[in-house]
Amino acid sequence: MSETYVECLVKREPSLVGRLVKTVLIMLTVVFILLGLIGAYYGVPLLLGLATAAGAYFVHLNTYIEYEYLYLDKEISVDKIKAQTRRKRVATFEVDRMEILAPIKSYHLDNYRNRTAKVADYSIGREEQPDKRYIMYYDGNQQIILSPSEELIKAIRTVGPRKVFMD
Numbered sequence: 350m351s352e353t354y355v356e357c358l359v360k361r362e363p364s365l366v367g368r369l370v371k372t373v374l375i376m377l378t379v380v381f382i383l384l385g386l387i388g389a390y391y392g393v394p395l396l397l398g399l400a401t402a403a404g405a406y407f408v409h410l411n412t413y414i415e416y417e418y419l420y421l422d423k424e425i426s427v428d429k430i431k432a433q434t435r436r437k438r439v440a441t442f443e444v445d446r447m448e449i450l451a452p453i454k455s456y457h458l459d460n461y462r463n464r465t466a467k468v469a470d471y472s473i474g475r476e477e478q479p480d481k482r483y484i485m486y487y488d489g490n491q492q493i494i495l496s497p498s499e500e501l502i503k504a505i506r507t508v509g510p511r512k513v514f515m516d
């Protein structure tokens with residue numbers, strides 16, 4: 350039995366809003382802690398400083414995200430890594446149930462464009478030049494956007510050559 354194992358780590362681009370909110374919360378934390386250390390307002394600023402610090406921590410966790418794609422023996426699993434500290438399995442896909450895997454601007458996807466499907470974005474989150482994101486239609490009702498490496502695409506293509514296009 351031949352098993353193929355490929356691993357690919359993709360860093361998602363942090364959103365501008367997330368970075369802005371984190372910066373504002375950090376600035377508010379500093380201001381509130383300084384007011385609390387001065388002794389003004391009977392310790393209320395210290396509590397507000399702790400609350401904004403906790404808010405900045407949770408915004409940081411949800412802003413800096415990486416996705417790890419693992420391919421092992423006809424199965425693709427996607428893990429979500431938050432701020433390089435917490436890992437969670439997001440989805441698992443079987444190659445046998447996959448309909449098509451093609452670049453996001455491929456003409457092979459023309460028959461699938463008008464289909465209504467749930468969209469799950471596990472990619473880098475932005476369009477690059479050239480765009481290396483791929484779309485996978487899975488099980489008839491899911492559209493998954495990925496940013497896989499060429500090694501991962503080749504490994505999947507060995508199992509389902511008629512389903513994977515590299516244009």
